[in-house]
Amino acid sequence: MKLLVTGGAGFIGSAVVRRAIADGHAVVNLDALTYAACLENVASVADHPGYAFVQGDIRDGALLARVFSEHQPDAVMHLAAESHVDRSIDGPGAFIETNVLGTYALLQAARGYWEGRGRPDGFRFHHISTDEVFGSLGPTGKFTETTPYDPRSPYSASKASSDHLVRAWHETYGLPVVLTNCSNNYGPFHFPEKLVPVVILNAIHGRPIPVYGAGENVRDWLYVEDHAEALLLVLEKGRVGRSYNIGGENEAKNIDLVRMICAILDEMRPEGAPHDRLISFVADRPGHDLRYAIDPARIREELGWRPSVTLEEGLRRTVAWYLDNAAWWRPLLDRDGVGQRLGVTA
Numbered sequence: 001m002k003l004l005v006t007g008g009a010g011f012i013g014s015a016v017v018r019r020a021i022a023d024g025h026a027v028v029n030l031d032a033l034t035y036a037a038c039l040e041n042v043a044s045v046a047d048h049p050g051y052a053f054v055q056g057d058i059r060d061g062a063l064l065a066r067v068f069s070e071h072q073p074d075a076v077m078h079l080a081a082e083s084h085v086d087r088s089i090d091g092p093g094a095f096i097e098t099n100v101l102g103t104y105a106l107l108q109a110a111r112g113y114w115e116g117r118g119r120p121d122g123f124r125f126h127h128i129s130t131d132e133v134f135g136s137l138g139p140t141g142k143f144t145e146t147t148p149y150d151p152r153s154p155y156s157a158s159k160a161s162s163d164h165l166v167r168a169w170h171e172t173y174g175l176p177v178v179l180t181n182c183s184n185n186y187g188p189f190h191f192p193e194k195l196v197p198v199v200i201l202n203a204i205h206g207r208p209i210p211v212y213g214a215g216e217n218v219r220d221w222l223y224v225e226d227h228a229e230a231l232l233l234v235l236e237k238g239r240v241g242r243s244y245n246i247g248g249e250n251e252a253k254n255i256d257l258v259r260m261i262c263a264i265l266d267e268m269r270p271e272g273a274p275h276d277r278l279i280s281f282v283a284d285r286p287g288h289d290l291r292y293a294i295d296p297a298r299i300r301e302e303l304g305w306r307p308s309v310t311l312e313e314g315l316r317r318t319v320a321w322y323l324d325n326a327a328w329w330r331p332l333l334d335r336d337g338v339g340q341r342l343g344v345t346a
């Protein structure tokens with residue numbers, strides 16, 4: 001298949017691009033190259049004959065029409081987004097612009113292209129979303145695909161809006177869509193403003209490791225390469241109009257996750273041990289959701305997918321990758337806002 005991947009220079013998008021090329025697909029990577037992008041993430045496939053890169057903004061309808069007409073994709077995998085909750089608290093406008101209006105522009109362009117080709121059944125618009133649209137759980141229960149939406153941050157509200165638009169374009173215009181809502185990803189090429197790389201890099205540098213509140217918030221953790229595999233499976237085998245929850249079956253409190261990373265670093269980099277002495281509890285994020293948990297029964301039973309690595313194994317691979325790839329992360333530490341506490345305005 002020829003895939004149009006949006007946001008393919010970001011963390012998850014680049015894992016999808018690398019995996020799609022390895023699986024024999026052709027890929028057009030459309031990315032605006034915001035602060036969160038890094039073309040090094042796709043350097044390993046940049047010279048592949050099946051790979052093309054277009055720098056452009058998903059809000060630009062004229063550009064999108066040109067990209068569809070020139071590249072004639074069989075499917076869209078839509079990952080381009082503003083993705084950092086803390087930044088959404090300080091500056092929600094960019095999240096509405098890209099996640100809502102950008103998704104709208106992409107849907108319109110995809111619809112125009114699909115209708116112009118005679119509405120082929122095989123075309124797919126795969127929208128990649130988050131479990132955060134479902135809101136916050138108490139100590140028990142899990143999100144299923146029928147859990148009511150209850151977003152609580154500007155980020156999750158903008159993603160929820162985009163999910164609704166995608167469903168509406170299916171119901172109203174017949175566009176063949178699939179949706180996925182996944183839990184927190186981690187792994188190689190994770191931009192150093194998110195929790196896992198922040199912990200690893202602060203620990204390596206002997207700097208305080210910030211933990212929001214008491215570290216009691218619970219997340220399910222999904223290794224990014226497992227996620228990329230699941231996304232390509234849903235694209236090829238998922239039922240049109242349906243959404244699939246994707247989780248790692250790895251729930252952990254933030255504080256336990258941080259301690260696991262510190263213990264792995266104690267082993268791999270003993271000169272800084274014990275790294276957990278650097279843990280520093282800081283003011284909580286406003287509106288911080290207590291717990292997210294995914295019930296992955298649908299993707300497991302319908303499509304036979306389950307994650308391949310445990311949290312322990314995925315974290316070991318991730319820590320080892322950061323220790324080996326300082327040339328990738330070092331320049332990113334100078335980007336705007338990285339290393340600063342964001343999203344604390346009440």
Ligand SMILES: NC(=O)c1ccc[n+]([C@@H]2O[C@H](COP(=O)([O-])OP(=O)(O)OC[C@H]3O[C@@H](n4cnc5c(N)ncnc54)[C@H](O)[C@@H]3O)[C@@H](O)[C@H]2O)c1
Binds near residue numbers: 031034037184186
């Ligand atoms: N990271 C997670 O744990 C997680 C979990 C669930 C869902 N998601 C979703 O997966 C997708 C990818 O997340 P990520 O963590 O890889 O994000 P990311 O921030 O690492 O990458 C986003 C990419 O989108 C590009 N982009 C942003 N605005 C754009 C625009 N207007 N036009 C074109 N490109 C634009 C950026 O340049 C960047 O390369 C997002 O839709 C996010 O909501 C992420």
